[in-house]
Structures are given as structure tokens and as C-alpha cells.
Amino acid sequence: MDIFEKLTKRMGPIGEHFEWSHGYFSFPKLEGEIAPHMNFRGKEHLVWSLNNYLGLANHPEVRKADAQGAEDFGMAYPMGARMMSGNSKYHEQLEQELADFVGKEDAFVLNYGYQGMVSIIDALVDRKDVVVYDGESHACIIDGLRLHMGKRFVYKHNDIDDCRKQLERATKLAAANGGGILVITEGVFGMSGAQGKLKEIIDLKKDFNFRLLIDDAHGFGTMGPTGAGTHEAQNCIEGIDVYFGTFAKSMAGIGGFVASTKDLTNYFRYNLRSQTYAKALPMPMVIGLLKRLELLKNNPELREKLWKVATTLQNGLKERGFDIGVTDTVVTPVFLKGELLEATALTMDLRENYGIFCSIVVYPVIPKGMIELRLIPTAVHTMEDVQRTLDAFSEVSEKLKKGVYASAKVPVT
Secondary structure, eight states, X not given: OOHHHHHHHHOHHHHTTHHHHBTTTBSOOEESSSSSEEEETTEEEEEOOOOOTTSOTTOHHHHHHHHHHHHHHTTTOSOSOTTTTOOOHHHHHHHHHHHHHHTOSEEEEESOHHHHHHHHHHHHOOTTOEEEEETTOOHHHHHHHHHOOSEEEEEOTTOHHXXXXXXXXXXXXXXXXXXXXXXXXXXXXXXXXXXXXXXXXXXXXXXXXXXXXXXXTTXXXXXXXXXXXXXXXXXXXXXXXXXXXESSSTTOSSOEEEEEOHHHHHHHHHHOHHHHTSOOOOHHHHHHHHHHHHHHHHOHHHHHHHHHHHHHHHHHHHHTTOBOTTOOSSOEEEEEEOOHHHHHHHHHHHHHHSOEEOEEEOTTTSOTTEEEEEEOOOTTOOHHHHHHHHHHHHHXXXXXXXXXXXTOOOOOO
């Protein structure tokens, strides 16, 4: 069989629906200024799908800094990888400010968060080492583990007893191989909104010898008294050995960073392949990120507004009988019972008749027979946006229960 023919025939578990989902459910085009209200297919929609947590994407000071960075340096500077010819004092300034903010000695800026996490795992462990990780870890962690040539054990999501069991297995294997143990979890799980049980995992260090890496993509900027992250919220900064954050969410940019001790961060600088062999993050983004970080640190009212919107939305959903799972962060999932075509019909109804755009999650990401509508509150949403959404969700939920969406056909051509 021709390899291309084999691939295009099966398309994968998500891509198998592309003929009718492309451009609507997958790869939709949201147009206009990044804001709670944007255009989709020529109509204005209330949007709950952007990780613009603090509303910095179109903050006037951010726009000014981005523009000034482009005017002063252009889009090409610096040319080359950081190690060879692409370093700058601004990259280093950003790294030190990030390290200070999250409570670590040093930090290393990454061009992309996803690729950065893959490289972090690849650099931290070799074939003798054993990885223990949460069962609901993000895809970037799973892809990093696919590069790992040694053994790995998965524990049930946020189940500390099972984590202990897997550490017992890992300890025996690591001792036999002469290797070490790396535990990986998330600060905030992006689909469920649950916090990782960081303090409980750290407590296991009393009985086991391991290092802890956390992916705090959704926690950085949203969690903790100053927004430094989930480890700050749980008062366990010192127990986190390697901290990973992204710029793609609260910072409304692109890229990420890894923070740790000076020695380990220097090791990362020289051994993260996705950075060693890639062009440095362009200067306009670095200049803009410095401004974003300044605003994040010095404007707590942005985080307070975010939490007010999220809390009002979540309380309203619970009061109306919706299942929002175990979220204790601003990520707001809404779980409904229904099949794929019901999910698509309900989502189309929300978009076409209520003007509400939110992400839809179905099998294989969640179990069959379940629908998840994921809402991402931001500091620039309003109470009117919340009320409109609550009313719309109540109406479509009743339609779902009455079987209105059960006879739906393929919704988009």
C-alpha cells in the first residue's frame, strides 16, 4: 500500500470528521479584534474560546510595546539560534524577571511552549530513568514521553494513592537500572479545570527519591496571590523542581519558559534541542512580553476581574443544575449527556441562534455519550456576557433533554 493513501484514508480519530467539520467545528475562523465579541461566518458572536485570561491581547500598552519592538528591531532580529548568534540582553532580562516572579533562581525562554515541554522531558531523562505521570497530562507531555527510551508509569488522574503505587514500581526499576525518577503533573488541567495535587505529591518525597516537573500553562498568571502560578496558590514553590509556563495564555503571546536552579537552567540552555537548533524568539515578541509581564505583576485588578467573571459564571451554572465537574480554577467545563451528532447540533444552535461561540469536546478526548462545552472566562468579559450565556445554556440543555437534537443530520457541508 502507498503510505500516503494509507494515511489519507484513515485521517485519525479527530480528522476522520474533517469533511463536514472543517471550517466550523475544526479550524473555524474568528475575525476582528481579539475580544469577547468577534465575528464568525459574518455574524458577531460572544466568544468563550480564547485563552486571553487577563485581556492583554489588545491592551493598549501591549499593542504599543509590540509596535515599538517591531519599529526598533524589525521582525527578523535576532538572527540565528540563541546559542550561536540569536541572544540579546532583552531575552536575558525577560528570563531573570520570570525566574524572580515564579520563585526560581533562573529561567530559559522557549520559542514555543509545546515543543519546549517535549524537549524538557527529552533532556531530563535517559533510558535508565523512569517517569511517573498523571493520566490526564497534556498532549505535549505525552509527546515528550514518546521520545523517552526508558520506562514510564501512569497514575490515575490526581490519585495520590495510585501515584504512590507507581512510585514504588518506579523505585524498584530505577534502582535496578541505576537511574532516577521524574514525576510530571500539571498545575491546572486545561480540560477539567482541576488543580494538580502538588503539595500531596511533594509530600511523597519523604518516602521516595524523585524530582517534580509541573506544566503550569493555565496556572501562570491566573493562580496564586500574585498570579505567579499554582505552586504559589498551594504554597509549595520550593517543592517544585522544574516549573514550566507558557506565554500563550495569560500573557497573550507565543512561546514559554522553564525555570529551576541556575545549574539545571544552564543545562537546559545547552541541551534543549528544540531551542538549540531553532531561531531565537523575535525581538518584538520579547519586548512585548516584558510589557505583558509588567502588567501581569502590577495590575492585580486584571486577575481579580477574571476571577469575578469566572466565579459568577460557575456559580450560575451550578445554580441552574449544570455539571461543571471538579474545577477549582477559572477553566469552566460544562458536561452534558449526548452523542456526537447531538453535540454538533447543540453547538450549532448555540452559534447560529444564540450567537455564542465555545469549544466543543467529544470522544475520544472524553468518554462516549458525553459532551463537554468548555468556557474560558477572561478579564474582559462582562456580567452581561455571563447572564446571556447562562440563559442560552439553560435553553439548549432543555432542548437536549427533550431530544430535539437527537434526529440531527451531518450539520455542516
